[in-house]
Amino acid sequence: MTAHVATALGLEAQNYARRWLKCGEIAVATLRDGTRIRYVRVGRGPNLVLTHTVRTQLDLFQRVIPLLSPHFTVYALDLPGFGWSDLRPDAPKDEPTLRAALKDFIATLGIERPILAGESIGATLSLSLAAEVGDAVERVFAFNTYDYLPGLERSNLLASIIIKSVRAPVVGPVFAALENRAITGGIMNGGFHDPRSLPSDLLDEYGRVGGRAGYSKAARTLLKALPSFVAARARYRAITAPVTLVWGDKDWSTLRDRAGVEAAVPAPDVITLERTGHFSALERSQTWADIILAATAAAKATAIR
Template structure:
């Protein structure tokens, strides 16, 4: 598998992304799979899924700002609509005219935003424990985020929860949690600039797409869920399945929120079957 790591300035912010592909020339005729991670995560969360997907497809994994290795700007607008536009602009700069989007958690909302804004770009969508139906944060918290040094409170709150406790919450099989996993999910938060950016994100995040909007997204969609997901409960998956008119839902028992880490082979098999089925 060939991997290349790059940074490109998109809409005034530096975006880190990875290209992964095998040398098989037949891959060139297939759509590029675009992986979009969740909140407080990065493309690291797809590390077990990427080697499987690159057997058949070229894979583009993106670190959404301010996460992972992408820039942590105080000036960028961290709305889902704008994050979707950044992804679309990156795809345009890379000459990708047709894609399959694979989004985990918050990344699922970015995928749905792209499908809404530019449906002709998206051949299919895979939603892995996608966030759904979250409202804009309460006004009191939005106002509080404007207090000087609020970012220090945010840093303290996240540190108090701790990386291990967060992983225990998102992974059903705790035996999977090792030093590599802990380090991979903790490293981006050694840079204090992320807390400034997250403070801005509190103000910018507009909430998830409403049912009336979802019902007009006709992109073929595969929803995959862990039945023990504590972050985005299975009921959200069932509701999204009802609202998205061209969707199917698959659930796994004894599986939590971090699907790409917990069930990479199962997810890969489901994605391959979905992609090879004519809509």
């Protein structure tokens, strides 16, 4: 196991998480390239690594982690350029770069044979990393993979206008500078069947994070790199770990998008959640946890026989 000494975080990066994380560790892992990654670690049992969606951070899993931590050692991280991890606005945010960071995070903390569970780009990264490392991953749960275009633009009209503006050479920087609570909330509401599932105080936290110097530029870099997540689908055929694909019936993906993923992954289990949008970890947290618990329990029972 790799030796790692956790680094304490400043209060600003801990305050919100401590509202919902009553016990456990909130700390920083430093990757090989010097990038500092905020993460939480809580619970005991098999290792489970949670990876978040576009524009969010580990707090996306605030309703899921308390349900899973009695059964797993749960790790959740802010990917580079998200949440309270290092921004480095000019650094690449493409799928291979973020996948390498996720792999390095797991190695830095000495997390052995993790179960990977992710939402959106977190699901795509979990699948592509499993394809890369083979048996070093126990299992993958991929909720609403984001490996198609357009994606976020389907959220609502506001999202379509903002995301298209990002690609414009002059207008893009102007719109990106409008990173604020109203715009973020307006876009994210399109990712829920019931927008009331988005906690108001979490939206406040996204606003605080969005105000960090360089955050808008980092977000713009990611949005321009989304085609690399589409390309990642070609990697899925190399996955050897068991995979469960989960879709919200109101997710941004079309039936054709979903069929493409299901055909690319070797023999996945497929689940569709009713009355559920893209941010299913918030909207269907109990079901999210139940899916992971049921599949891992069934696998354990099979192994014992």
